[in-house]
Amino acid sequence: MDLILPTQIDLLHISAVILLIATFGIVVRRGFSDWLHAYRYQTIILSGIVALIALITGIWELYIVSALTLGIKAIIIPKVLFYVTKKLDSPIKLEINPYVSLRISVIVSALLVAMSYFMALQLPISSDETISVFLPVSFSLFFIGLFIIISRRKALSQIVGLLTIENGLFLFAVVVTHGFSLIIEIGLMADILIGVIISSILLFRMSQTFDSIDIKNLESLRDD
Amino acid sequence: MSENLSILYIIFAFFSLGVTLGLFTRGQKYHAYFTYIPSTFASFLTIILSVTIFSSEDIHLTFFNIQHLFDFEIFIDGVAAFFLLIIGLISFAVSIYSLSYSKKFDDKKNNSALGMLFNVFIISMILVVISNNVFFFLVFWELMSLTSFFLVIYEHENKNNLKSGLTYLVMTHLGTGFIFASFILMYTQTGSFSFDSFRDVAIIPQYVKDIAFVLAFVGFGTKAGMVPLHIWLPKAHPSAPSNVSALMSAVMLKIAIYGIVRYLFDFNAIGSSPDYVWLGVGIVVIGSISALVGILYALVENDIKRALAFSSIENVGIIFIGLGLSVVFAAFHLLSLSVLAFIASMFHTLNHSIFKGLLFMTAGSIHYSTHTKNIEDLGGLIKKMPWTAMMFLIGSIAIIGLPPLNGFIGEWLTLQSLLAVFQIPSNILQVTLAFAILAFALTIGLAGATFVRLFGITFLSKSRSSKAINAVEVPRLMLIGKAILASSCILLGILPFIGINLIVSAFDLPYTPSSPFETISITNTVDGNFASLLMPGVLIVFISVLVGIFAFVRIIGGKTKTIKYGTWDCGFGNLSEKTQYTATSLAEPIRRIFGIFYKSHNDIDVDFYAKENLYLKKSIHVISTTRNIFDEKLYGKVISGSLFVLDKIRKIQSGKVNAYILYIMITLIALLLFVGFGTHE
């Protein structure tokens, strides 16, 4: 590993902070399109980070991977989701009262970030600089995504939550394993893409049958 | 040795012949003969096999193994042969009986299934008794319960048959769970599943054998119908067809007793040190409670087969008293008394299987000709079905334990072993066992009352309903079936030494086998004659007195005529059958005395000729019901309580996706914390 210039280290820190802010952006917003914009920024930052790591570690595959993420995750997936939200025939395009009010969800996400930093300390990963910076970030991305799925009422927000978890996972993979072999990388991307397509089909079906994509009317199968 | 084995193969061949024929002769006219004749031959051969085993040495061989630990091995020693005898004798009589009894099911259902299951049921019982490996014992044990379950719900059109079938299956499965746990406990010590390894006592520590025996006792007790776990028996036996309920009650309960005897005898789970007394006392206490509770419920039961099922619980209780006493005496090294108690309980097992089989068959023939089991609308059947009445009378005299027949001997032996309690050193024990005598004596009294009621109401006086009026005697084959058991009742009663020698040689007990006409004598401590009984002698006294009195009456009285005339009706004119005592009213005084137990409740509705005038009553209708405290109080509470708890747990399936993801997050964090702290110690 060549000597990392100080500027690169605080560059890493800056990019980590920006990524967290973008994730908080998703948590705070209410409208469908706001989520998707926030998600798009997050993915762009993510691909920037990947390029930065590629620059630092000098592994050329990472450049392809960051290009791939930019292409698929930042452009195609949001476009698909925008198309879906336009086609939804439910008039109001925003989430009125999620299970957890926005203010509390911000506090909870901050708590989750703190927890992921505490968890990262437990793990005996100290050697590499990039890992020690980005490991807690990926954990927090993962837990915030999980929290979004739990606390929101609209199906679309749950998809966005799912994608945030995927981003956290992807960051963790790139940081820790410097991108395992390309086949697995492509396999991952394909999975996420198909996942989004299927969930958008389901979204269409839901809006046709329930004419609203609120999770409330998805509770008929239960043990009462 | 080899010819014993060949008999065994022929037995299996005949039974499987019965099964296959049962399957393929579905609709034909003579299907009953095809299914039941093979089973008659096979059961006859079983009797011969068991008798030969008594004399020659045991069969012990391994056939094949399906896994390195599960090998199908057979071990027929004296103990197994004794129970084989019971199975053989009763299924021989019942198969002849069902040759014509199964005609009753000809019209409604494909009764070839009945024939097929009947044969499979008997084979599985035989296999249970002879198998020597835990896995195959449990497989055949549950196969026996499964086939008897299918037979219980044979008429599954009416709802409560299904419900009782389910209770039966679940309770037996609970019992098997306990038996399984006890066998596996023994397996953990010996490392192999075969019973031989359980037999060499050295390597199994004492406390393991204690726990294993207690678990096995509860497991086998459920199947035998011990009190707290008996609720399935009065439900399951009556709903099965009568030839099957005869087999179930007479033989299947004994297979459960076989299990306990195997544990007591072979795996000698009971060491001979005084700290085993609490086990023996426990068995005696449970036995006396089951006896008392069983007979109390039999007394007020109006369905004849339910009453007989309850009386099976009582008799199983008596058998347990005998077993418990033999354990208590063994614990105090009083070997001769422990042998006496053991002979008493085994003799009672043999007797009970005989007369209970007889009684259920007679109940079956009543059901066959009058199509009803409720004794309230029977009556006067002795005139229409004289032979069946005779058989029922013999059966009831035997079951009550009245002198000439075999029940008396069993009871007499159990009473003697109870009376011999005074030789036990510790005082507290003597007093507790004295209470057991009180319970046992009360049971004998109540049994007498029950069978007076059952016999009196069903057979004597005027018939109470049209069903009873046009009843007709059952076909001859059924009578032969019953006659076999009735004659063995009388035989064992008059010459009890046959039974006692049989048991002594089967279990090779250190009891000096008395000469054929020798009295069954027990000497007390000061070797005076504590008690002795010579049944043939009693018979001689009977005959001589009869001849004497007959001569006396003939000489003094001279020839007198007997005139038939109506019963004394205080001049009111012809009495309808309404005026005679019904079954409920006959037991009413006793129900009043044991009120706290029965919680009996009479609801009376009276209707009047005219509303205003309350004195002119048109009719009074009294329905008196007793509640079964076990069903409602004990089981009702337990089931509703557990359902309440289960209901709470299942609420987690709430239907909300967010909640489901929350569960995953919580489990993740909980496990991480569980690990997180783990690493830092």
Next chain:
Amino acid sequence: MLEYGLGILQALLIIVLASLIVGIMRKIKAKSQKRIGSGIFQPYYDIVKLLRKDEVVSDQSSWIFRATPWINFVTTASAAFFIPVFLVYSPFGVVGDILLVVGLFALGRFFTMLAGLDVASSFGGLGSSREMMISVLVEPALFMTIFVIALFYGGTNISTIVSSANDTSILVVPGILFALIAFFIIMMAETGKLPFDNPSTHLELTMIHEAMVLEYSGKSLALMEWSHAIKQMILFTLFVDIFFPWNFVEQISLVGISFGIIVFIVKVSALASFTAFIETRVAKWRLFRVSDLIAMAISSSMIGVIFFFL
């Protein structure tokens, strides 16, 4: 061979003297009620008269109704064979013991109850159901007393009991006293004496034993009466042998035996008159209070047991 002769003599003695005792009791009861009453040999005349009369049998009844008198008589008479009267041991003792006697009584009672039900009249049913109730309670009491006696005198064989009672003559032991009380109550219940059952009247309210034999006439009635008397006689002899075992004949001599017979008759008639006296003093109790009386008998025998063990 001589013992067997004496044994048969003993049994015959019981069977023959049974009606005499009934006559004595009736006489004493009449006297205590200030009436003359019939002679003490009247029961004999009744039996002979009945034996000569024709029988009327109900058309509803079955063979059980006709067989019961014979079975009843045979069982009670054969029970008489095992009871020592003047000899300490009864030669037939080895054949049966006191449990057999109780069993024979139970067999007789079983058939009487069935006969009661057989005639399809409410009287018979009434008698049988009450008899059922009382017999259900008497059985445990009887077995408990037998248990106490067996404990004290080492065995259920009647000859052993009587001979050990004769040797020890330890009447004063409290356990035996409680057994005596219990046995007396059971005797009253078993033979249908007053607090339990009023033998003389035919009133539905009071009769238990009478109700069952209501339908009998002629020979069968004679047999039933006679077997009832024998049963009563056996119970009296047992009571006398066990609790007042004075001067039994040890060595067999003509004078000894005749003296023994006379003493036996005196003892039994004394007991009979005492019970008759008790009967006149007490009224018939309500049916369901009778069970408390028998429960008292059971508890007293239980106390007897505890006294033995402590």
Next chain:
Amino acid sequence: MFATIFPSMESILVISLLLTPVISGLLITLFKRKRIIETTTIISSLLILIQGLFLLSYILEKKTISIFDGTFYLDSLSAIMIITISLVGFLTSLYSVNYMGRQYDKLIVDGKKLVRYYQGFNMFLFTMLLVPVSNNLGIMWIAIEATTLVSVLLIMLYTKQGSIEASWKYLLIATVGLSLALFGIIFFYYANSVYDNSFDSIHGMDWTNMVKNAPYFDPNLVKFAFIFILVGFGTKAGLAPMHTWLPDAHSEAPSPISALLSGVLLNCAFYGLLRFHIISSHSIGPEFSNTLLIILGITSLGIAAASIYFQKDVKRMLAFSSVEHMGIISASVGFGVFLGIYGALLHVINHAVVKTLLFFSSGSISQKYQTKSIADTSGIIKTMPVTGFMFLIGGLAIIGMPPFNIFMSEFLMLSSGFSSGNFLASALMILFLVIIFASFGKHLLHMVFGNPKSEMKKGDLGKFSILPMVILVSIIFVMGIYVPEPLQTLIEDATKIVLVGGVHS
């Protein structure tokens, strides 16, 4: 007999095994006609079964096969999986021809949907076959993720409300669960890379490589990683707190698919969990992962016991019984005794066979009675004697009645529970099994016996649906008393792998 031919023979076999479903999927998309689709699916699943049997005999001789220098690695553990997948797959294809054919005639399903069904069916088989074959854990994860996506497509075949809800929940929970699993895998990969100085990223992800280096992993890291794996694969395997998607998904999917889901897919996820259990028991000893497996096993058994009594829908009840059986399998693997693991692996096969039979028979029953609710179906033995008999045998087998195969494996597992010393867990297991016996028995009896509510003409549905059921019932009866020799040796080798983690290559 294959060993003599040049080694590439195995590779042809494995490749052809994987490619057959893909080819038949393509064929189906080309020819749209019903007759052709059905025959191609049957032929392809038959081919898979035959190749699976060949592979089985191969592994029995040579213990392991590894081709393309380690990307595909098969040992006796994966052989068990392949056998279950191919057997159940073949029988399901037979049954779905009859089942979907009848739905097609009743116009519940139109031509397009039928094509989509058979495409999904073949892709499902392909993805499931990929799981036991792949040595690289990343590929295995992708395969399992693909099974989720394909099965979601199959579940949402019908457009009614219930199937949308079920598929949405299934997609969401499964993807969350599997991303957790990926976290775990990457942790293991990291643990492997940190230790192995000569770290070649290509083989880092291979299971064989990980097992070899396992003893030198950092214990804390392994514990963290195993937790993520346990929760991740546990969700997909339907273990306790994460099982919530299972009843909805299995009851809304068409019956043949829920047979595949319940019978085989749960086992694939459990197979993945088992692989990591071997690695972790290699590196930090088996106690850690054993206790976790027992805890999750007993909780899922408890929750299943709690909910079966209250079920109103047949297929939901069967789904809960799958949760119960997965709980028993994981608990008995957790007992960590040779007999227990042997019983668990045997139970994997037994459970797959019996559960498939139950779903087939309940599928035809609900088609005949037009309702899935337990209360309305009664007297099946009268209206549909053969299917009723099969359903009864399956029902009795699933609750552990002795003459059938499940009793044998449960016998082994419970005895291992006692001999491994955790008495509390085994006592709880017996208690829950009895509760389930009572509640399942109640519903089973109500359905099979009694007299049918509305007048219904007697008659079973279709010869094709009876054939697979007859095969299954015969397997149940045979396996109840006698476990065939080759199967015995196969399971013994697999147990050796799981117990000691002995890697042969």
